[in-house]
Structure formats: structure tokens, C-alpha cells
Amino acid sequence: MNLDARSNKILEELMMNPGITSKDIEKKYDLTRRKLGYSFDKINDWLISKNLPAIERTRQGQFIIDETIFTKMNNDHTGEPAELEILSEKQRVYTIIMMLLSNEELSLNHFTSELDVSKNTVLRDLKRAQDYVADYDLTIRYSRRLGYVMEGKEFLVRKLLIHVTYKILELKNGARRLRGLAGIKEAEINELKKRITKVENKLNLKFTDEKIETMPYTLTLVLQRIKNGQKITSFYIKYEELSDTKEYLATEEILYDFDDIPMEERLFITLHLLTTNVYWSEYLTEEAIPNLLQALDDMLRLFEKSACVFLQDREQLLNKLLLHVKPAYYRIKYHLTEINHVQDSVSKEFLALHHLVQKSTQPLAALIGMRIPESETTYLTMLIGGWLTRQGDSLQEKVKAIVVCPKGVSVSRLMFSELRELFPEFVFLDSLSVREFQTYTFDYDIVFSPMSLETDKKLFIANSFLEREEKHRLRKQVMLELHGYIPFDINVDDLIAIVKNHAAIENEQELSNELFRYINRDDTAAVKKQPADSPAINLSDLLTPNTITRKQSAATWEQAIQTASKPLIESGCIKQEYVDAMINNYDRDPYIVIGPHIAIPHAAPDEGVNEVSMSLLQLEEGVSFTEDYSINVVIVIAAVDKQQHLKALMQLMKLAGTEKDRNALVHAASAKEIYAVIKNYSHD
Structure with missing residues (x-):
């Protein structure tokens, strides 16, 4: 991540003159309070990415700068400005692309004249430009009649246009250069800036400075293409999703005196407003995107569990995330995120954090209906990383562990889950096979495995299925070796x-x-002794002939859960709300499928469990669970705590990991046969 020129100058000023005030900087560099605030945020983001403390600003406008910043900056100041006097190879490529997007009948001479380089250099740059636009499914073609032209779907052209506009405006005198390349009049830009400022007031928000600078140019270039007949014809934007937004009304206000703008184009410009980053909003709600706040909250809970941290000022962080994710939602949904050109790469210090954030985005991905792209996850990592730094937490200081198990997915998942509960102060990064371990790239401190491995990190041999006494012994061993003490109550x-x-x-x-x-x-x-009045429960105590059901088939996965749960509802062990919770949460649980054709839907104890219990549904014809699995055995697990059902669960996992008995369970001809298989695994 590099600082832009303005932020770089302000940081250098603070290094040379730390006693300067906000007002002094505003006056010296002719800045508004808003522009200074935005640069200040950029400086702090940059400092955090370098693992340095953020600069604080007092209410009186003075700055508090940690001494480590001065030490680091004196030795290694890499916040170089993005603008360069001479165009680099990449910048020439951006210029060529912009010329192709804004002009017709371009020859080799047009490029050599504009770039002031030889024909051979231009030909090489054209090849690089072709490689660049290929990521957008576009091509650059040459014909004697038309010269060089860009070809491809207009929607993809617009996506490229938005990206390259931003890149050219980053150049020194970028705005002047862009106006020259595209034949844009400065008066047009100024008029659109006025209209966008009115839109900010109408929407009760403030766009980021970068977007305020780029939007007038983007809109002008889009309107130019519409005027030249290069319109979006077929478009998958949902009219009803966008036409009711305030942004659609704002689009109408911007275009009030533009004639012949088709509905598809108005929706595209609305989408552009919706996907534009904001740094402040007076009325930040989720009206337009139901359940977004809940998805973000679920994401943070998953992250806290994975990273072993407690996020302070949670509501404030959620609002900050909502501010970023609302435009990101539309970018992701309508494929407007950057393609393979992440602006801010993750620093080495944040790699593990980025990995955990990535694994926690499942609720957000489920809401949007597609995976979260790398570029958007990077921004989430920076935001959450900055928050942790602010509250004094560092993932670097925590013990990072991995689990390597050669015994298949179901056993590996159980081992991972058991160890994470046994060592809640450790960050467990991944559960790996031996082959995955050999090519694993993330930094870690310790390895748990049931087998000996070649590694220069601390290796702890642990059985795949840990009994209570083994857990107690392992925790003592690990703590003694890592910290030199044995944990006690x-x-x-x-x-x-x-x-x-x-x-x-x-x-x-x-x-x-x-x-x-x-x-x-x-x-x-911690490893706790089980209370004397709560003896460990065997699998056959919970799965009895009375809780086993056999059916020919189930129309849907939801229906299968309802049918499997029926014996537990009738006996009063669970409430209907527990069934509803299992149905609502099944696609967010990576541990639900424990072996071929076997799944264990479950929810939290406080979602309607009256008594620890299990039930089993066998289906002759498998029911689809997502696109990846066909399930024949559905086992509902209802736990009242995290202890009483564990022995039965471990016995079930052993059964699921044994191919012969697993197949016997799937193909049994009666409830009596199913129970006989279960009893073979129900012993101490």
C-alpha cells in the first residue's frame, strides 16, 4: 500500500514538525477539514499496514505520535507518492486503454504521439494492454478500416472504464491528462461535481475524496459512450431492487436535463452510486439490504471464535463495517469488484489475520449469494486489523496452531474442534491432510498430529479421539513446554x-x-471434570429404536430435518424453534457432513433444547445437501451443554469413519439393524 502525494506530504510534515496543528496544515496545504481528515485516515491505514501505531489527534487539533514511528520512518520511509513525472510501463498501458475507450479510428501514430515513445515500444505496450483487458473478457483488435478498437460486452467495458479512470487520475496532472485523452471539457466536470455535492446532501452521506474526484469523470465518459451509441442493451440488474433506492432518485436528479438516457443506463448509473465508497452517513440503516447487519454480526462472531479475541465497541465497529459493506454488497452482487488488481495487498504481518477474516465471511457470502472476492476481503482485513491494533490486540502475539490428521475429513474436523476447545487461547488456523501440510504457506507456531511429522516447529502428538484424561495430560504438556508452567484452577x-x-x-x-x-x-x-451427577452418555442411550425413523425419500433437505426431528419433538426433548434454527443455519456449518452420506444437523443449546437427545432418519433415496452431497442418514443432535453429548458424538464419529459399519447404517433394512450397528460403538 502506497500513500498518495497529499497524504505523503502531510506525513512528512508531521515527522519534521510534530507540534503542528490541524489548522496549520489546512492553511499550509490549502485543504478543507474534510480533505485533511481523509488524508489522516489514509496515513493511519498505511501505518497500521506497516505494523506501526496510529497517530492520534486531540480535540484541540494537535497530534500525538508514538516514538516508534519516528524510528521506523527515519530508517525506512516507503510511503512514496503514486504520481510520477515520466509514465511507467503500467501507466502507458492505462493511457492506451483510455484512448481506446474514448476515441475511434486510432492508429499506431496516435499512440506514439501521445506517449512520446517509439513504435516498437507502443507495440509491446499494446500487447500488455491486451493481456490486461483479457481479464475483463475484452479484446483489442486492429483493422485497416477502423484502426485499433476495443471489443466485448458493454457492461464489461464500463467495468474496465471505471477502473482505468481511477488509475489515470492517480497520475501527476492526471485530471488534465484524462481531459485531453477523452476530449472532456472542464466545465462539464465542474457541473457534475456540483450535482454530486447536491446528491450527497440529498442522501445524507459523504463520498470519499477519491470518489468525488473520479465520479464526474466516470459519469462523463459513460454519457459519452451512450451518446456514441455504445449502450448497455441486455442487463441483469433487477429494476425492483434499485428503482426504490434513494440513489435512483439521485440519478434522476443528476440526469434531469439529459435526453434519451435509457432505463438500463439509469440503472447502471444508480448502481455506480450504490457501489461508491462513503466515509460518513447520517442515516446508516440496512433498509435497502435486509439482514446485512445480522450477517456482519455473525461474521464478527465467527472471527472472534477463530482468532480468540473479543472485539470491543462492537456496535461502533459494526457501523464502520456497514458503511464499507453496503457499497461492497452491490459491487460483489453485480460483479463490479476489481479483477486481479487488488489495490492494497496484505502485508506479511496481516497474512494470518487475512486468512481468518476470509474464513469468517461465510455469512456475508450466504447473504449475497456468492463468495467474497479477494479485493473486498483485503479491505475487511485492514479494517478489522486496525480495530484490533486500536484496542491493543495483536494476532502476532498469540500462539498459532494447525492440526494435521491423515484419517479423513470427518475425523480431522472432530480433532480440530476438540483441540480448539481444549486450547481456547490459541488461534487454530487450519485442519490439514499430510499432503496439504507439506505445501502449507501460513506462519504457525505449533502442530498437533496423531503421527510424527518433519517440521522445525513444536510438534505435539495427540490421538485423533481424545479421552478426558488424555486432554488433561495434553494441556499440561503443551503449557509446560510453551510457557514453563502447568495450568491450574x-x-x-x-x-x-x-x-x-x-x-x-x-x-x-x-x-x-x-x-x-x-x-x-x-x-x-479448560479441561473440566464431569460432575458426578452427569455421567457420560453412550450413543445407544440416545439413539434408541424409538428415535430411529426409516423413509423411502425426502423431497428436500429441510423436510428431512423436520422428519428426523419428529421423535424428539413428540417426546418434548426439543421445541419446534430448534428445528427451525437447524434449517436456518445448516448452510453456515462446515462440520455438518461427517462422512459419505451422513450428516448431523444441530443448533445452539439455547435455541430450544429441553434435554440432551439424538434422533436418526434413514432414507433409501439420498436427499441433496448443497450441490456436493447426497445424504442417506440424518442424525439430529440436541445438546444442553458442551459436555454431556461428547462421548456419544465421539462414538458416532468413529462409526462414520469406518466404511463397513457406515455402509451398514446406510443400507440397514430395519430400525433394529440400525440399532445393532450403533450398539457396537456404545461402550467405554
Whole structure:
């Protein structure tokens, strides 16, 4: 990530004169408060990407700069401006593309004249330009009659146009250069800027400075293409999704005196407004995109679980994410994200964080209906990474672990899940096969595996199925080797006594209660002895002939869950809301399929479980679960906590991992035969 010229100058000013105030900088560089604020945010994003602390700004407009910034900047200042006096190879390619998008009947002489280079250089640049536009499914073709022309679907041309406009405006004197290349009058740009400012007021938001600069040019170039007959003819934008938005009304306001603009083009310009980044919005709601806030909240919860962190000021972070993700939603849905040209690559320090953010975007992907592109995930990583840095958390300081298991997906997933619960303070990056481990690229500290592996990192041998005593032994072994101590139960009274020695306690009882809640905040945070009145339950205790159902088929996966759950609802073990929760959440759970033809739908204990229980549905004809699986055995698991059902679950996983008995379960001719298979795995 490089700083733009303005932000670079401001940072250099702060390094040379840290006592300067905001007003002094605004006056010296002729900046508005808004422009300074935007550059200040860019500087802090850049500092965070370099693993440096952000610069704070007081209400009086003074700056607080950590001394590590001065040390680092004096030795290695790489925030070089993007603008260059002489065009680089890439910048020549952008110029050629813009000429092709804005002009007709271009010859080799036009390019040599504009770029001031030889014909051979232009020919090489044209080849590079062809490679560049190929990512957009476009081609550059030459004919004697028309010269060089760009060919392809107009929607894809527009996507390229938006991207290259931004790139050219980054150049030194980029706006003047773009006006010359495309024959744009400055008066046109100024008029559109006025109209866009009115639109900001109408929408009660502020676009980022970059977008304010680029939008008038983008709109002008789009309108030029429409005037020249290069229109979007068939378009998959949903009229009803966009026509009710405030952005559509804003488009109408921008184009109030433009004649003959087809509906498809008005929708495209509306989409351009919807996909434009904003840095402030007075009325930030999710009216236009139902369930977006819930999807973001689910994403953060998955991230917190994976990264072993607690995100502070959650509501504030959610609002910040909503501000970014609302335009990203439309970019992703309508394929307007950048193609293989991520503006801000992830630094080495943020690679593990980026990996965990990527794995947590599933709820957002489910809402949009497609995977989140790399470029959008990168921005989410920077945002969440900045938030963690602000609250003093660092993934670098946490122990990062991987699990390597050669025994198949179902056993590997169970091992991963068990170890993550056993070591809640560790970040578990991935569960890998031996072959995947040999080519694994992320940085990690320790490896858990049931077999010996060749690695220079700490390796802990652990059985695929861990009994209670083994867990206790393994946790002691790992903690002793990593930290030099053996973990033991923390006594709240002892902590209170220590605090009393060093501080006055205003409310001892409340402090004691809070410490107790904190220490015991996660039932899975330590290896606990099972209470005497809650003995371990075997699989055959839960899956009995009364809870086993056989059917010819099920029309849908949802119907299969309903049928499988019926015995538990009738016995009062679960409520209908638990069934609804399983149906709503099934596509977000990567652990639901535990082996070929076998799945275990489940939900959280607080979503309608009265008693720990299981039920089984066998289908002669498999039911489709997503596009990847056909399921014949559906086993509903209803847990009241994270302990009582574990023994039965481990026995079930062993069964699912044994091909002979798994097939016996799938092809059994009666509930009695199914129960006989289950009993073989139900012993201590």
C-alpha cells in the first residue's frame, strides 16, 4: 500500500514538525477539514499496514505520535507518492486503454504521439494492454478500416472504464491528462461535481475524496459512450431492487436535463452510486439490504471464535463495517469488484489475520449469494486489523496452531474442534491432510498430529479421539513446554487478596462476581471434570429404536430435518424453534457432513433444547445437501451443554469413519439393524 502525494506530504510534515496543528496544515496545504481528515485516515491505514501505531489527534487539533514511528520512518520511509513525472510501463498501458475507450479510428501514430515513445515500444505496450483487458473478457483488435478498437460486452467495458479512470487520475496532472485523452471539457466536470455535492446532501452521506474526484469523470465518459451509441442493451440488474433506492432518485436528479438516457443506463448509473465508497452517513440503516447487519454480526462472531479475541465497541465497529459493506454488497452482487488488481495487498504481518477474516465471511457470502472476492476481503482485513491494533490486540502475539490428521475429513474436523476447545487461547488456523501440510504457506507456531511429522516447529502428538484424561495430560504438556508452567484452577478469593495488596476495592462483592464470570466465561476454556451427577452418555442411550425413523425419500433437505426431528419433538426433548434454527443455519456449518452420506444437523443449546437427545432418519433415496452431497442418514443432535453429548458424538464419529459399519447404517433394512450397528460403538 502506497500513500498518495497529499497524504505523503502531510506525513512528512508531521515527522519534521510534530507540534503542528490541524489548522496549520489546512492553511499550509490549502485543504478543507474534510480533505485533511481523509488524508489522516489514509496515513493511519498505511501505518497500521506497516505494523506501526496510529497517530492520534486531540480535540484541540494537535497530534500525538508514538516514538516508534519516528524510528521506523527515519530508517525506512516507503510511503512514496503514486504520481510520477515520466509514465511507467503500467501507466502507458492505462493511457492506451483510455484512448481506446474514448476515441475511434486510432492508429499506431496516435499512440506514439501521445506517449512520446517509439513504435516498437507502443507495440509491446499494446500487447500488455491486451493481456490486461483479457481479464475483463475484452479484446483489442486492429483493422485497416477502423484502426485499433476495443471489443466485448458493454457492461464489461464500463467495468474496465471505471477502473482505468481511477488509475489515470492517480497520475501527476492526471485530471488534465484524462481531459485531453477523452476530449472532456472542464466545465462539464465542474457541473457534475456540483450535482454530486447536491446528491450527497440529498442522501445524507459523504463520498470519499477519491470518489468525488473520479465520479464526474466516470459519469462523463459513460454519457459519452451512450451518446456514441455504445449502450448497455441486455442487463441483469433487477429494476425492483434499485428503482426504490434513494440513489435512483439521485440519478434522476443528476440526469434531469439529459435526453434519451435509457432505463438500463439509469440503472447502471444508480448502481455506480450504490457501489461508491462513503466515509460518513447520517442515516446508516440496512433498509435497502435486509439482514446485512445480522450477517456482519455473525461474521464478527465467527472471527472472534477463530482468532480468540473479543472485539470491543462492537456496535461502533459494526457501523464502520456497514458503511464499507453496503457499497461492497452491490459491487460483489453485480460483479463490479476489481479483477486481479487488488489495490492494497496484505502485508506479511496481516497474512494470518487475512486468512481468518476470509474464513469468517461465510455469512456475508450466504447473504449475497456468492463468495467474497479477494479485493473486498483485503479491505475487511485492514479494517478489522486496525480495530484490533486500536484496542491493543495483536494476532502476532498469540500462539498459532494447525492440526494435521491423515484419517479423513470427518475425523480431522472432530480433532480440530476438540483441540480448539481444549486450547481456547490459541488461534487454530487450519485442519490439514499430510499432503496439504507439506505445501502449507501460513506462519504457525505449533502442530498437533496423531503421527510424527518433519517440521522445525513444536510438534505435539495427540490421538485423533481424545479421552478426558488424555486432554488433561495434553494441556499440561503443551503449557509446560510453551510457557514453563502447568495450568491450574484459578481461585477468585486469591485474586481478590492480591488486588487488595495493591489497590483499594470499592465493591468487593461485585468485583468478585465479575472476576468469576470472566474466568468461567467459556465452558470450553479448560479441561473440566464431569460432575458426578452427569455421567457420560453412550450413543445407544440416545439413539434408541424409538428415535430411529426409516423413509423411502425426502423431497428436500429441510423436510428431512423436520422428519428426523419428529421423535424428539413428540417426546418434548426439543421445541419446534430448534428445528427451525437447524434449517436456518445448516448452510453456515462446515462440520455438518461427517462422512459419505451422513450428516448431523444441530443448533445452539439455547435455541430450544429441553434435554440432551439424538434422533436418526434413514432414507433409501439420498436427499441433496448443497450441490456436493447426497445424504442417506440424518442424525439430529440436541445438546444442553458442551459436555454431556461428547462421548456419544465421539462414538458416532468413529462409526462414520469406518466404511463397513457406515455402509451398514446406510443400507440397514430395519430400525433394529440400525440399532445393532450403533450398539457396537456404545461402550467405554
